[in-house]
Amino acid sequence: MTPRVVHVPEPEGDGLMWEQVRRRHPRAELRAYDGSPFDVSRSRGDAIVVYCNDQPPNVPRGGVAGAMADLASGLVLVCVRDVRAFLRLRWDDPRLGVAIGRLIAHELEHVRRGSRAHDRRGWFRACARPEDLVPRAEAR
Numbered sequence: 001m002t003p004r005v006v007h008v009p010e011p012e013g014d015g016l017m018w019e020q021v022r023r024r025h026p027r028a029e030l031r032a033y034d035g036s037p038f039d040v041s042r043s044r045g046d047a048i049v050v051y052c053n054d055q056p057p058n059v060p061r062g063g064v065a066g067a068m069a070d071l072a073s074g075l076v077l078v079c080v081r082d083v084r085a086f087l088r089l090r091w092d093d094p095r096l097g098v099a100i101g102r103l104i105a106h107e108l109e110h111v112r113r114g115s116r117a118h119d120r121r122g123w124f125r126a127c128a129r130p131e132d133l134v135p136r137a138e139a140r
């Protein structure tokens with residue numbers, strides 16, 4: 001079985017957070033996390049979804065609505081503030097969660113297909129407008 005890896009967002013052995021995480025996950029392998037989602041460990045064939053507030057400076061901007069997939073690494077990055085701004089929804093609007101779920105499904109399909117291409121119709125069209133992610137009748 002693959003050992004569980006916990007990423008700690010501060011330099012290795014530097015401070016209280018490592019002790020806290022080690023106490024909580026005594027059998028896990030701890031690794032320093034420098035803010036690059038590409039450093040998040042995974043097994044071969046895994047896809048991983050990373051939420052962040054803003055686009056990390058070390059990641060090239062991609063995707064329309066604040067989400068992007070890196071096909072080579074199987075990484076889906078969801079920049080939640082960008083998604084909210086694109087959709088023009090309030091933070092407490094429950095449609096925001098639904099739209100984020102749809103975005104993640106969309107980006108995971110890019111990873112599964114190994115392609116940036118979209119279908120011309122159906123659920124895997126390009127998501128170029130907020131209405132593509134929020135039901136049309138409810139879109140603002």
Ligand SMILES: [Zn+2]
Nearest residue numbers: 106118126127
């Ligand atoms: Zn797409």
